[in-house]
Amino acid sequence: MTLHVYNLLSQQLEPFQTLEPNLVKMYVCGPTVYDSAHIGHALSAIVFDIIRRYLEFRGYRVQHVMNFTDVDDKIINRANQLGLDSLALAQRYIDAWFSHVHDLNLLSAHHYPRASQTMPQIITMIQQLHAQELAYPLAGDVFYDVDQFPDYGKLSGRQLAAARPGTRVAVDERKDNAADFALWKTAKPDEPAWDSPWGPGRPGWHIECSAMILHYLGDQIDIHGGGNDLIFPHHENEIAQSEAYTGKAPFVRYWLHNGMLQWRGEKMSKSLGNLVTVDDFLAGHEADVLRLAILNGHYRKPLTYDEEIVTQAEQALKRLRGGLRPSPHNQTTGTAANTLRTLTATTRDRFIAAMDDDFNTAAALSHLFTLVKGLNTARDAGIGSEPFSQAQATLRELAGVLGLTLAEKQTGETADPFIQILVELRTQLRQAKQWALADTIRDRLQQQGIILEDSPQGTHWYRA
Numbered sequence: 001m002t003l004h005v006y007n008l009l010s011q012q013l014e015p016f017q018t019l020e021p022n023l024v025k026m027y028v029c030g031p032t033v034y035d036s037a038h039i040g041h042a043l044s045a046i047v048f049d050i051i052r053r054y055l056e057f058r059g060y061r062v063q064h065v066m067n068f069t070d071v072d073d074k075i076i077n078r079a080n081q082l083g084l085d086s087l088a089l090a091q092r093y094i095d096a097w098f099s100h101v102h103d104l105n106l107l108s109a110h111h112y113p114r115a116s117q118t119m120p121q122i123i124t125m126i127q128q129l130h131a132q133e134l135a136y137p138l139a140g141d142v143f144y145d146v147d148q149f150p151d152y153g154k155l156s157g158r159q160l161a162a163a164r165p166g167t168r169v170a171v172d173e174r175k176d177n178a179a180d181f182a183l184w185k186t187a188k189p190d191e192p193a194w195d196s197p198w199g200p201g202r203p204g205w206h207i208e209c210s211a212m213i214l215h216y217l218g219d220q221i222d223i224h225g226g227g228n229d230l231i232f233p234h235h236e237n238e239i240a241q242s243e244a245y246t247g248k249a250p251f252v253r254y255w256l257h258n259g260m261l262q263w264r265g266e267k268m269s270k271s272l273g274n275l276v277t278v279d280d281f282l283a284g285h286e287a288d289v290l291r292l293a294i295l296n297g298h299y300r301k302p303l304t305y306d307e308e309i310v311t312q313a314e315q316a317l318k319r320l321r322g323g324l325r326p327s328p329h330n331q332t333t334g335t336a337a338n339t340l341r342t343l344t345a346t347t348r349d350r351f352i353a354a355m356d357d358d359f360n361t362a363a364a365l366s367h368l369f370t371l372v373k374g375l376n377t378a379r380d381a382g383i384g385s386e387p388f389s390q391a392q393a394t395l396r397e398l399a400g401v402l403g404l405t406l407a408e409k410q411t412g413e414t415a416d417p418f419i420q421i422l423v424e425l426r427t428q429l430r431q432a433k434q435w436a437l438a439d440t441i442r443d444r445l446q447q448q449g450i451i452l453e454d455s456p457q458g459t460h461w462y463r464a
Contacts, residue, residue, distance in 0.1 A: 003356045008255040024062045025217040029226035032069040033093035038275040040261040047258040047299045066109040115208040122211040126183045140186025140199045149240040156232035206237040219246040228257040259302040289313045295361040323372030329384035336381035343374040344391045
């Protein structure tokens with residue numbers, strides 16, 4: 001089986017072939033740290049966490065870099081409103097992000113560069129672009145001359161003549177071409193500034209990612225990821241300045257973009273006032289719930305977020321956990337046992353086939369649910385021991401590839417010994433034929449989310 005991924009640059013599925021054997025160089029655009037991270041930020045991080053986990057599962061070594069944009073108009077404006085230093089404000093939200101990495105079960109990137117710490121590389125890159133006559137200074141600013149890059153627009157499909165200022169691209173009539181973008185911005189009052197050959201100032205938005213990639217991963221990389229709202233102008237501009245600077249193409253082998261998170265059909269954004277922060281979500285739901293909501297769609301498509309989607313993900317989590325309930329039986333032979341062994345093997349193959357199809361997590365997840373159904377059927381048929389534990393080990397392993405922990409809620413675990421006492425008391429009441437009291441214990445436990453399962457070998461309990 002061969003992994004195929006959808007490459008926006010070619011707009012088609014392509015076999016995945018790395019620049020270096022078994023090594024994947026992956027860069028993902030991270031958040032602009034001017035406010036609390038919301039679940040739209042989490043969506044992108046989780047998508048590329050899943051992609052990295054699967055690549056490592058398939059035997060690749062992944063070098064993962066994710067940046068923080070800590071020098072930006074939004075940060076500066078917010079800091080000035082609050083009377084804070086802009087870099088200190090950014091640091092506050094960077095620290096918060098690292099707590100989210102743990103809470104959301106994200107693999108840590110190998111490097112987390114930020115603009116403020118990459119200034120020498122950024123300035124060097126701008127100097128070289130200027131020396132190559134690909135950029136021009138203008139009253140302390142420096143602009144990239146897109147007319148000097150014939151392939152401009154090859155990622156987004158926009159023709160240069162039709163290109164217009166987009167996100168974070170200010171209209172500036174001084175520029176030679178409206179599509180020319182800032183590499184360096186001259187210092188303004190109440191803004192952070194760094195010395196440069198063009199005077200004090202700060203970098204433009206696009207140059208930082210190119211400089212970071214060149215510094216940490218080299219002239220060419222395998223995967224560049226981010227939200228599809230970054231395709232133009234951000235990623236388009238990265239290509240132009242990077243390929244012109246190095247003289248090597250393609251700058252990125254595979255461009256992968258996740259769809260946007262939507263709240264009832266609208267893009268989730270601060271300006272629309274429909275943000276759900278990561279902290280708010282985790283206050284009421286487990287991290288696996290958000291991950292399951294994302295897994296149940298396709299990473300390139302928009303994800304609609306609402307109460308129904310969350311409820312469905314919570315039910316899906318219960319179903320997966322149900323497959324991990326132990327079996328009180330020890331039968332290992334017969335048709336039911338052989339059926340479970342076969343299902344365990346085919347689940348792995350089908351899971352890989354689904355993920356090899358451009359990381360089709362919804363299909364991969366469906367195979368895990370099929371395995372859970374098989375486990376439940378086998379348990380009811382008296383199967384336990386080796387075939388049962390092997391099937392559960394496969395479920396745990398493949399769920400882990402998707403970043404799911406399937407860990408039970410920590411709350412209430414100190415009550416386990418008391419629950420067991422009630423289960424044993426109920427057994428004694430049943431033996432004494434005191435059915436009403438036994439049923440009362442069962443019903444009251446069920447109201448607390450504790451489910452009892454009776455079998456000839458005894459009563460087993462689990463949390464719903």
